[in-house]
Amino acid sequence: MDDLYREIILDHYQHPHNHGELPDANIHAHDTNPLCGDVLYMDIQLTNNIVSDVRFRGKGCAISQASASMLTDEIVGKSLDDVKKIDKQFILDMLGIPLGPSRIKCALLSLKVLKNGAYGITEWPDDDEE
Amino acid sequence: MDDLYREIILDHYQHPHNHGELPDANIHAHDTNPLCGDVLYMDIQLTNNIVSDVRFRGKGCAISQASASMLTDEIVGKSLDDVKKIDKQFILDMLGIPLGPSRIKCALLSLKVLKNGAYGITEWPDDDEE
Amino acid sequence: MSIATLEIKKGLNVAAIREDFPILHQMVNGKPLVYLDSTATSQKPEAVIQVMDAYYRKTNANVHRGVYALAEEATAQYEGARKKTQKFINAKSYREIIFTRNATEGLNLVAYAWGRKNIRAGDEIVTTQLEHHSNIVPWQLLAQEKNATLRFIPVDDQGQLRADQIETLINPKTKIVACTMMSNVAGTITPIRDLIARAHAVGAITVVDGAQAVPHMPVDVQELNCDFLAFSGHKMLAPFIGILYGKRELLEAMEPFLGGGDMIREVHMHESKWNELPYKFEAGTPAIAEAIGLGAAIDYLNELGMENVRAHEIELTDYALNKLRAVDGLTIVGPARAEERGGVIAFAVPNAHPHDVATIFDREGICVRAGHHCAMPLHERFNLPATTRASFYVYNYPDEVDRLVETLEKVREIFKS
Amino acid sequence: MSIATLEIKKGLNVAAIREDFPILHQMVNGKPLVYLDSTATSQKPEAVIQVMDAYYRKTNANVHRGVYALAEEATAQYEGARKKTQKFINAKSYREIIFTRNATEGLNLVAYAWGRKNIRAGDEIVTTQLEHHSNIVPWQLLAQEKNATLRFIPVDDQGQLRADQIETLINPKTKIVACTMMSNVAGTITPIRDLIARAHAVGAITVVDGAQAVPHMPVDVQELNCDFLAFSGHKMLAPFIGILYGKRELLEAMEPFLGGGDMIREVHMHESKWNELPYKFEAGTPAIAEAIGLGAAIDYLNELGMENVRAHEIELTDYALNKLRAVDGLTIVGPARAEERGGVIAFAVPNAHPHDVATIFDREGICVRAGHHCAMPLHERFNLPATTRASFYVYNYPDEVDRLVETLEKVREIFKS
Numbered sequence A, B: 001m002d003d004l005y006r007e008i009i010l011d012h013y014q015h016p017h018n019h020g021e022l023p024d025a026n027i028h029a030h031d032t033n034p035l036c037g038d039v040l041y042m043d044i045q046l047t048n049n050i051v052s053d054v055r056f057r058g059k060g061c062a063i064s065q066a067s068a069s070m071l072t073d074e075i076v077g078k079s080l081d082d083v084k085k086i087d088k089q090f091i092l093d094m095l096g097i098p099l100g101p102s103r104i105k106c107a108l109l110s111l112k113v114l115k116n117g118a119y120g121i122t123e124w125p126d127d128d129e130e
Numbered sequence C, D: 001m002s003i004a005t006l007e008i009k010k011g012l013n014v015a016a017i018r019e020d021f022p023i024l025h026q027m028v029n030g031k032p033l034v035y036l037d038s039t040a041t042s043q044k045p046e047a048v049i050q051v052m053d054a055y056y057r058k059t060n061a062n063v064h065r066g067v068y069a070l071a072e073e074a075t076a077q078y079e080g081a082r083k084k085t086q087k088f089i090n091a092k093s094y095r096e097i098i099f100t101r102n103a104t105e106g107l108n109l110v111a112y113a114w115g116r117k118n119i120r121a122g123d124e125i126v127t128t129q130l131e132h133h134s135n136i137v138p139w140q141l142l143a144q145e146k147n148a149t150l151r152f153i154p155v156d157d158q159g160q161l162r163a164d165q166i167e168t169l170i171n172p173k174t175k176i177v178a179c180t181m182m183s184n185v186a187g188t189i190t191p192i193r194d195l196i197a198r199a200h201a202v203g204a205i206t207v208v209d210g211a212q213a214v215p216h217m218p219v220d221v222q223e224l225n226c227d228f229l230a231f232s233g234h235k236m237l238a239p240f241i242g243i244l245y246g247k248r249e250l251l252e253a254m255e256p257f258l259g260g261g262d263m264i265r266e267v268h269m270h271e272s273k274w275n276e277l278p279y280k281f282e283a284g285t286p287a288i289a290e291a292i293g294l295g296a297a298i299d300y301l302n303e304l305g306m307e308n309v310r311a312h313e314i315e316l317t318d319y320a321l322n323k324l325r326a327v328d329g330l331t332i333v334g335p336a337r338a339e340e341r342g343g344v345i346a347f348a349v350p351n352a353h354p355h356d357v358a359t360i361f362d363r364e365g366i367c368v369r370a371g372h373h374c375a376m377p378l379h380e381r382f383n384l385p386a387t388t389r390a391s392f393y394v395y396n397y398p399d400e401v402d403r404l405v406e407t408l409e410k411v412r413e414i415f416k417s
């Protein structure tokens, strides 16, 4: 089997964790990947500034969906400040697979949505030097 | 001396024949060469469909001015039908010098103006295959 | 082996053609490259690469305004390319051939220079659900600005335009009909002659998107009787340049689009006079090397013969369609018969996202494209967020289709589709 | 000898540079080529020619939308060129760098996408008598369409802008100030910072035509504080591509110009969402090979050092001005001191038409340009229907100036001037 699609990625893709919606959550965020038209929605429930619950939904590839599934697992119980600290490298380590530049964008879609939500903005300010 | 600028061309350029205007002539025509912005005016007096007098003026290079000077010499006394028959080759033979494509346009400016006048049009229909 | 030494009777000698394309002979991820993305952009033969290289090494100069030898030669080559383009699509005059940046700019040029002047509130513009965004967005912008209505000819389940809708949708209110000759996703070859006839019957002008048709089949603008035709060099073995054909009477009547050098005859502080066609629409320094490359690409295609190019693609597409239909669960977009479509096949694999599919293909050295292929409305029509697309050109051959299908089996295994 | 092996301290090692330009080593009409027309278009070094050739042979693929190796590599190279361009003019963000067809398209983009939205009847647009048609005609078209007034800052006898007119002409009614940084005829380096300061003081935006400045001197958009800057690759050792810099806030607020692929995020039948910058303004397939060539040209210029390029041209222009001033009866357009001008000298020979002058130069293998150089208003200002123009770049050297002057003597002999 192709090592890009190792068991754990496929497992998160086919059986995503935290999938669904939280209509009454404090934070609703979404973003799209213009490359492929993928879209991701995330609802985050904050209780005392701690992520008490999170759900995501959307359409996307195995990489972006597995990344969202794994990332939502990671943030439950974290403070908003800690969520804001999550960076690109964290996601790449979490996935643990080699990715080319365009697939990295897939991997980072969930992070973009999370940041949009955490910072209360609609577009995550990009790093001009990236 | 450069053979492109043989004595007769320079002579016509520096001492043009039929230079000036005929405000009351039956035909007034002009055209420009977009390549260099040169402009040529020609006034033609027709008497019984014969060119009885012609004058030209304008600004242009030695090739276009000499060509106008020589061409106006040629047409005096010719019928309108004969004038219409004058073609590109006639001009090139009349000048008798080797010309590159852009300078050919200079050489033919006087012919364009003459045709505009002879056919009563403002732009000489070009040959799409040229 | 050079193309000139081949006796091509029917179809193409692909083995010989492949020798002309240096890029094809490389390994990618340890596997021989299989390039199945010519619908996005085609590869270039030696003849095209070399003519541009030679231009920069021997001839480079700005065109039209120079009297020195290099400038005369550059101008002759640039204008020679225009004449070749004219003949290739059988336009009446070289004045009807405008060099643009790409097909997209050609379509926008019509929307601005014809559309902004002629469209009024309440007018209708008709396009189709099959279109590439380049033949939708310019009309959306125009319709919005002028308060006109944009209508779409719908597509049936086979990816063909609904013939029964044409008469209602193209009606006396219609001022512009913009339609592709060949879809870059479904492959559909549209009934463009019927649309043009209907458009002219109601007094509308026709704008044909030839980006996919012109590279892959014979196209004759006089026979089509279209008013405008836009296409791109880079999809037809040539470099990055676009071509807009327009009927001379229409172009003459239009105001310029971009203002600047070369498109003028006279500029004074408060008024200007425009240059003659086609220069009126070519503002600033044009893509000279690219036009010359386009000329070489046209020579190459003429040598192959566009009938043969088309025959080859029908054969290969037919072979691929048959193989792909045997793959369990695959959704294939577009007409069933290869004769009704171009050499492009978009498909969806159950449970597998096109992006993942394309990545697995990439691991095998196979270049296919994943996404909406700049045709979101068509994907919405088929309820597919995205597809994987394989497309063929003169250098593709059946073995490559076999590798495509083998890899698809691998995809299905990974994704248990 | 490669450029990398040279130790350039001040000025340029022209002998070594010339080795990098294959086109220069040829005979024209039996004489060694002397290329003095870089203001129209520059020649290209090996590094630029080769990077494009390699692109077509190894990497060619459409950018942005592919996940396979070639497409990833093409995208990385294309976007890499954008970053190089950003650094070259010191823009804050790569998002402020839009690739266009040429400088002309960049200026028109501003006139359409900013101008059509923001200019109203009675507004004023200010340009200058020095301008290339590309920085006049787009504003004429805009002013005409919107019933705005186009004003020209006049030029003094030295070819410099009349400083005393700036305050009156740029006033609170002014919405756009469009000015060149360097004239392509008089060579004038304009007081662009003063104009920008004055424009901003009255709330106008500034559009700088950098087509001549950017190739020939250091340009820093943050230091200039201009709102837009347009220039052309082909005049700076690169292929046929244009660059438009725009301040991000302005670009973000603007509606798109051309519609089509790549500039959208979502297209639905009746509405679309635009892509982020800079893609919002890059509709359709861009000039990928040309952008990559531009990147290589910028590397080359950086290696030379733009300060050195400028110093070299001052030196050569000074040498030429002195020699030409010694030619009897010659009219030389533009500022007297080389420090106040670029490396371009337009002149008029008594009794000899520039066209004839250029032809005689051509017979000697010397490429000079004759005509109005797309600056008719400037020629009208000086009462010259046309001029002959010689211009210099990194590969020119004093011997070539000598050949220019010798040939001028020949011209004067023929025309008894």
Ligand SMILES: Cc1ncc(COP(=O)(O)O)c(C=O)c1O
Pocket (backbone or CB within 6 Å): C261, C283, C284, C285, C286, D039, D040, D102, D103, D104, D105, D132, D134, D135, D180, D182, D183, D184, D209, D211, D212, D232, D234, D374
């Ligand atoms: C000052 C100036 N502006 C604009 C242009 C137009 O450049 P392009 O033809 O590349 O669009 C030129 C080129 O001649 C120029 O010299």
Ligand SMILES: Cc1ncc(COP(=O)(O)O)c(C=O)c1O
Pocket (backbone or CB within 6 Å): C039, C040, C102, C103, C104, C105, C132, C134, C135, C180, C182, C183, C184, C209, C211, C212, C232, C234, C374, D261, D283, D284, D285, D286
């Ligand atoms: C049908 C169709 N139209 C238009 C275009 C746009 O072509 P370009 O990007 O060269 O402008 C394409 C290219 O993908 C296409 O396939």
